[in-house]
Amino acid sequence: NSFIVEPISITCNFVARGGQMDDGPPGYRRFTSQSVHLPPTPWYRKIRIPGFTRRTSAYTNAVYTTKYTVFNFVPKNLWEQFHRGANLYFIFIIFLNLVPELEVFGKEIAFIPVLFVLLVTAVKDIFEDYRRYRSDKEVNSKPARVYNRETRSFEVVQWKDVRLGDFVEVLCDAQIPADILLLQSSDTGGVCYIETATLDGETNLKQRQAVLQTHQHQSTAEDVGFFELDALHGEVYCEQPHEKIYEFNGYIAAEEHVPITRSNLLLRSCVLRNTASVIGLVVYAGHETKAFLNNSGPRYKRSQLEKDINIDVIAQVVILIALCLIGAIGNGVWSDMQVGVNTPYFIQRFSPATSGFITFWSFIILLQVIIPISLYVSMEIVKFAQVYFINWDISMYHKATDTPFQCRALNINEDLGQIAYVFSDKTGTLTENDMVFRCCSIGGVNYAHSVNFGSTAESQVSLKAPLVVDNALSDALLDPSTRMDCVEDFFLNIALCNTVVIASKGTHHTLDTILPEDVVYEAESPDEAALIEAARAYGYILTAKSQHSATVHTPHRGPIRFKILKTLEFDSVRKCMSVVVQEVDTNRLVLYSKGADSTIYRNLSRHQSGLPLLSGQHKMADSDPKEIVTEQHLSMYSRLGLRTLCLAKRVISKEEYQKWLHSYTQAQLSVVNKEDLLSESVRGIERQLELLGATGIEDRLQDGVPETIEGLRIAGVNVWVLTGDKQETAISVGHSSKLLSVDMDIMVLNATSQESCMEMLMSRREEINQQLASHSRSSVQSSPRHPLLSLHSVLGGSVSAPPLNRALVLDGLTIEHILSHKAMRATLLEIAKHCRSVLCCRVTPLQKAEVVRLVKEDLGVMTLAVGDGANDVSMIQTANVGVGVAGREGNQAVIASDFSMARFRFLERLLLVHGHWCYSRLANMMLYIFYKNVVSLSRVLEGVIVRKEM
Numbered sequence: 029n030s031f032i033v034e035p036i037s038i039t040c041n042f043v044a045r046g047g048q049m050d051d052g053p054p055g056y057r058r059f060t061s062q063s064v065h066l067p068p069t070p071w072y073r074k075i076r077i078p079g080f081t082r083r084t085s086a087y088t089n090a091v092y093t094t095k096y097t098v099f100n101f102v103p104k105n106l107w108e109q110f111h112r113g114a115n116l117y118f119i120f121i122i123f124l125n126l127v128p129e130l131e132v133f134g135k136e137i138a139f140i141p142v143l144f145v146l147l148v149t150a151v152k153d154i155f156e157d158y159r160r161y162r163s164d165k166e167v168n169s170k171p172a173r174v175y176n177r178e179t180r181s182f183e184v185v186q187w188k189d190v191r192l193g194d195f196v197e198v199l200c201d202a203q204i205p206a207d208i209l210l211l212q213s214s215d216t217g218g219v220c221y222i223e224t225a226t227l228d229g230e231t232n233l234k235q236r237q238a239v240l241q242t243h244q245h246q247s248t249a250e251d252v253g254f255f256e257l258d259a260l261h262g263e264v265y266c267e268q269p270h271e272k273i274y275e276f277n278g279y280i281a282a283e284e285h286v287p288i289t290r291s292n293l294l295l296r297s298c299v300l301r302n303t304a305s306v307i308g309l310v311v312y313a314g315h316e317t318k319a320f321l322n323n324s325g326p327r328y329k330r331s332q333l334e335k336d337i338n339i340d341v342i343a344q345v346v347i348l349i350a351l352c353l354i355g356a357i358g359n360g361v362w363s364d365m366q367v368g369v370n371t372p373y374f375i376q377r378f379s380p381a382t383s384g385f386i387t388f389w390s391f392i393i394l395l396q397v398i399i400p401i402s403l404y405v406s407m408e409i410v411k412f413a414q415v416y417f418i419n420w421d422i423s424m425y426h427k428a429t430d431t432p433f434q435c436r437a438l439n440i441n442e443d444l445g446q447i448a449y450v451f452s453d454k455t456g457t458l459t460e461n462d463m464v465f466r467c468c469s470i471g472g473v474n475y476a477h478s479v480n481f482g483s484t485a486e487s488q489v490s491l492k493a494p495l496v497v498d499n500a501l502s503d504a505l506l507d508p509s510t511r512m513d514c515v516e517d518f519f520l521n522i523a524l525c526n527t528v529v530i531a532s533k534g535t536h537h538t539l540d541t542i543l544p545e546d547v548v549y550e551a552e553s554p555d556e557a558a559l560i561e562a563a564r565a566y567g568y569i570l571t572a573k574s575q576h577s578a579t580v581h582t583p584h585r586g587p588i589r590f591k592i593l594k595t596l597e598f599d600s601v602r603k604c605m606s607v608v609v610q611e612v613d614t615n616r617l618v619l620y621s622k623g624a625d626s627t628i629y630r631n632l633s634r635h636q637s638g639l640p641l642l643s644g645q646h647k648m649a650d651s652d653p654k655e656i657v658t659e660q661h662l663s664m665y666s667r668l669g670l671r672t673l674c675l676a677k678r679v680i681s682k683e684e685y686q687k688w689l690h691s692y693t694q695a696q697l698s699v700v701n702k703e704d705l706l707s708e709s710v711r712g713i714e715r716q717l718e719l720l721g722a723t724g725i726e727d728r729l730q731d732g733v734p735e736t737i738e739g740l741r742i743a744g745v746n747v748w749v750l751t752g753d754k755q756e757t758a759i760s761v762g763h764s765s766k767l768l769s770v771d772m773d774i775m776v777l778n779a780t781s782q783e784s785c786m787e788m789l790m791s792r793r794e795e796i797n798q799q800l801a802s803h804s805r806s807s808v809q810s811s812p813r814h815p816l817l818s819l820h821s822v823l824g825g826s827v828s829a830p831p832l833n834r835a836l837v838l839d840g841l842t843i844e845h846i847l848s849h850k851a852m853r854a855t856l857l858e859i860a861k862h863c864r865s866v867l868c869c870r871v872t873p874l875q876k877a878e879v880v881r882l883v884k885e886d887l888g889v890m891t892l893a894v895g896d897g898a899n900d901v902s903m904i905q906t907a908n909v910g911v912g913v914a915g916r917e918g919n920q921a922v923i924a925s926d927f928s929m930a931r932f933r934f935l936e937r938l939l940l941v942h943g944h945w946c947y948s949r950l951a952n953m954m955l956y957i958f959y960k961n962v963v964s965l966s967r968v969l970e971g972v973i974v975r976k977e978m
Contacts, residue, residue: 075193075264075311089206089313090168090188091320094160096153105150117345118142121396130389145405172205173197175307194310200303204294207317208308209264210238217574220303221529222294225919226319233301233529233550237291237575239280264288269312271321274898279697287696295319302531329926331440332890332908333950334407340958341399348398352391360384397964400957410953414441414946418927423937426930431914433934437926443909444939445947446890447745451880451903453895454751454758455671456915457932458765459727461896463554465495465562466670469661470721471514472654475501479668479724495565505566505583516582518720519568521620521675522559523580524590525607527552527597530573547571555671558725578609593617594689596710601872603627603752606714608685617685619678621714625662625722625754626870628674629655633716655719665724666756669764672724676717688713732933734766739936741864748866748883750876750903755839755869767865768835775863776837782852785845789855792836796862799832836863840870847878857886877902884908894935895921911935 096104109115118141124130125138168188175195176183182197187205190196195211198204204222213220218238266278266288276290294300294308296317312318364380378386415435418424424433435441455461467477475498504515529550547569551557560570567583578590589612598605604623610616621628632655658674665672691712695705737747749767751758755778762768775792779785836859838846846852860866860883868879876893880903884891893900893907896915901924904910912925913932922928927938 073266073268073311075266075309087192087313087316088188089172089190089310091314092164094157094164096157101154105153106146109146109149115142115145117399118396118401121393124389125393127389129386130393141401145401148405170203170205173199190310190313192310192313192316195307196310197305197307198294198300199305200300202300204296204298204300206296206310206314207312207319208294209266209288209311210236210292210294210306210308212307213238214304214306217576219575220294220306221301222298223301224295224298226297226299233531234552235291235527235529235575236294238306239286239288239292264309264311266311269316269318269321271318273318277696277702285697287693289696329437329440331443332446333442333947333954334439337403337407337954340954341403344398344400344958344961348392348395351395351398352388355391356384356388359387395965398961400961403954403957406953406957407950408439410950411439411441414942414949418938418942418946421937421942424929424934426934429914429930431930433930433938434922434928435926436922436928440909440926441942441946442950443890443947444892444943445945447892447909447939447943448889449746449748449883449887449891450740450935450939451748451750451876451883451891451893451907452932453876453897453900453903454749454753454761455727456896457894457900457913458733458749458761459729461554461727461915463558463671463725463727465558465565465723466726467498467665467724468501468518468562468721469658469723470501470504470518472657473500473504474661474664477501495562497565501566514720516568517618517620517677518675519563519566520580520588521622521677521720522563523568523570524578524592524609525605525620525622525675526556526560526570527595528556528560528570528573530570554727555673555725559673559723562723588613593685594692596714598623601707602710602714604631604714606710608680608713617680617682619680619713619717620675621677621717622673622675624870625659625672625674628676628717628719629659631714631717632676632719652719658719658722662722662754663756665722666754667760668724669757669760670724670726671757672722672754674722675720677720678715678717680713685713729761729764730932732931734764736933736936738766739940743940745939746864746866748868748879750868750871750879752840752871752899753869755837758867758869759837762835762865762867767867771833772864773832773834774837775834775859777842778839779842779845782845782849785842786849786852786855788842789846789852789859792859793855796832796834796859800862832862832864834863835865835867836860837867837869840868840872840875843868843871843875843879847875847882853882853886857883861887873899873902876900877906879903880906892939894932897921911938 110119122138122142126135168186170187171184172187172190173182173196174185174190175181175197182195190205196205196208198208203226210220212218220236220238221233222236224234261282263281264278265281267276273295274290276288276293278288280286280288293311294306296312296319300306314320360380360383363378363383367380415438418435418441419433421433425431452458465477467479468475477498478496501515531548531550547564549557549560549570551560563569567581569581570578571581571587572579574592576592578592580588580590582588590609591612593608593610595608596606602623604621604627606619606621608617608619611618621631662672662674688709692706692709695702695709698705740747747767749758749762753761755776759768759774763770768774777785777788777792779788846856868875871879876899880891880893883889884907890909891907892909892911893903894911894913895901895904896913898920900912900921904912904921904924909927910925912919912922912928914922914928914930929935929938
């Protein structure tokens with residue numbers, strides 16, 4: 029056997045930087061069965077098999093999220109509570125009052141307020157921690173099937189008893205107990221299907237592939253089952269645990285190195301579907317699993333009001349010290365005046381200086397009322413109640429999906445009333461993310477599918493209408509001359525270049541052969557679902573698919589079988605996906621690619637300049653007329669608000685493919701600069717493409733989006749939209765959502781270099797300055813058509829100029845230039861704060877976060893980010909307040925957010941109703957408590973003066 033795996037005990041061994049790593053790759057953590065247990069290193073992990081008995085492994089699968097134990101609760105809880113300055117202050121006052129010379133009131137009475145606060149907080153912490161304990165116990169007690177070497181069978185143990193390096197068998201519809209490397213599947217193709225809803229909220233099935241070499245060594249003996257487990261041997265290298273659920277790299281070292289990727293990893297808490305059973309090797313267990321690393325628990329943030337209160341408390345302390353100093357100095361002076369004077373009611377026991385010192389601390393105790401001990405407790409109670417008010421709001425409950433509003437962060441609800449800037453994603457946030465194929469361009473011919481290209485986006489056919497088959501395209505498919513032309517390749521591209529999972533109606537089990545009318549598709553994205561259904565409508569039906577083969581039923585040639593040689597998955601950098609297939613009957617190797625127009629056009633055979641291309645830059649002098657016409661069609665689709673996609677192909681030779689595959693495999697095995705090497709290798713195959721056509725997919729606006737944006741802008745909230753879509757598409761959606769208006773001056777910045785970007789910014793800034801100067805000379809304070817008050821003038825911010833009737837549109841390359849230059853960042857903000865709307869197109873997830881950070885830090889304003897997908901997580905976490913929309917792209921945005929909701933329209937009520945009331949209640953309560961304490965202080969001082977006069 030070339031690769032054998034056996035249950036082992038895993039301990040770890042430090043490998044120092046620059047030292048010998050025992051043939052292990054740098055950047056990985058090493059685990060061997062010969063070393064003693066040491067803390068994990070940031071380098072690599074090596075699982076050697078076979079090894080010792082499994083029970084000696086120090087890395088268990090038990091998960092504990094509790095903060096306390098029975099023995100450490102009292103000291104640990106008190107330690108945490110005494111980290112609050114207010115609690116420490118009042119403990120200090122109590123100890124001062126215990127000094128006989130400083131005693132102002134009874135010792136027992138002094139303890140009551142502080143003990144009450146400490147007790148209430150401790151009871152709350154006990155209740156919360158007990159709930160965590162019960163949840164941990166339930167999870168750790170779940171059953172798992174682990175291989176036992178002694179009995180040579182799988183035995184049932186609890187999840188907490190699973191160890192790193194164990195073999196685990198998972199049955200259909202069972203949860204996966206740990207992160208395991210998939211070694212074998214009951215499916216003949218070595219694949220299995222998992223549901224990741226508990227991890228990222230996505231209910232569609234994901235396909236995973238068993239490591240090919242282990243699958244090839246499947247035993248045929250029924251008594252052994254899948255593997256001859258006791259005969260397996262080998263070494264597995266993998267990354268140190270991290271929280272990125274879509275990243276996993278490593279390799280298996282046997283007779284040859286075999287790369288392993290995330291397609292071979294089954295994550296903890298996912299559910300096995302449509303597969304009888306699988307066997308895997310535990311590579312991450314317990315607190316190292318990606319599910320645990322992504323579960324940060326309740327989010328804790330400090331609100332802006334709480335920060336302001338802390339400053340006010342410090343000011344109160346300064347006032348208290350000043351009053352006490354005045355009293356101490358006065359006492360010292362008066363005591364000095366009484367020296368040698370026979371005063372019957374005054375017995376001078378101390379010197380004037382000592383008397384003043386004692387009086388100072390006595391006043392500290394006496395005037396402590398100025399510090400609001402009840403403020404923090406009262407704030408926590410009010411915030412807790414306000415969370416329930418928001419969660420119980422029936423107006424923010426979405427009945428169609430049974431999704432209520434949810435407050436995930438419990439202590440920043442008052443920040444909702446101070447938001448100055450809202451940053452929103454487009455797809456799935458402003459739109460439904462429920463795609464329908466509307467039109468396409470094939471070979472330079474536009475097939476309109478009943479779409480009126482002379483209308484606006486608002487007047488198009490409703491999304492509720494099904495796909496309308498285009499008669500002209502149907503006739504083209506009947507023409508024998510087009511069957512092997514770009515029309516057929518166009519639909520074969522759609523049918524093969526995807527990640528859909530095929531099931532059958534009724535049984536809903538994956539089969540090797542399914543009748544075309546019984547096919548059910550489960551796609552990872554709504555775009556793929558719309559495209560694959562469009563191909564079905566024209567007779568190109570994907571009827572069978574595995575990791576290495578696919579069958580497409582065509583209207584003229586019948587079933588066509590393909591070998592899937594390599595799938596290059598979509599990523600946000602390349603913005604495209606490719607698949608290399610070989611037709612079984614003809615042995616022809618074809619690369620099918622689909623992606624953004626900027627990527628596909630750059631990779632066409634006539635455009636291999638390597639320079640990034642923007643919309644409208646594809647019409648080079650030597651361009652194919654078909655490419656120019658397709659570009660025009662793309663512009664038409666975008667102006668209607670349709671999502672566009674380009675499709676291309678390339679016929680490659682076997683020799684070229686083998687040469688490329690070798691370089692790609694070497695890049696996969698590398699652990700140094702792996703991502704760069706993989707990108708360079710992929711560019712070597714995704715080149716010299718032949719354009720097939722383009723598609724237009726409709727994704728209509730959600731109900732209430734235009735009214736919500738208009739309401740936020742009337743309230744003085746600035747709305748920015750950050751999207752990865754094409755510029756024309758984003759502008760069209762901007763018009764339909766009322767982010768843009770027909771009478772608005774739209775400033776478009778598309779810069780190809782830093783120099784041109786700076787020139788554009790300076791020119792636009794000069795235009796705005798001239799317009800502002802003109803307004804000033806004519807004594808016009810604001811445009812009569814747009815009498816909007818700036819929220820910053822209300823909040824006392826630095827950005828108080830009223831916005832002009834302008835909008836700013838930028839693309840991703842321009843934003844990249846701006847973010848890399850400090851002067852351009854300031855110029856952009858100076859322009860943007862005079863614009864009513866800002867629209868950023870073709871931006872990456874990282875650029876979204878950088879734009880939010882730029883506004884938040886440089887303008888010093890409160891920001892809110894709202895999105896629905898994993899690509900919005902960085903933006904959501906960067907903003908002061910993050911809102912996740914529970915949509916069709918999973919729950920990763922919801923998990924990372926402070927508040928979650930089902931529809932964008934609920935944002936208006938969240939900010940303008942609940943945000944207003946939450947901020948108003950807490951601000952007024954804070955003022956009341958401060959003023960109450962000042963009045964109480966005046967009463968205390970009055971009593972002291974009266975006693976002195978008596």
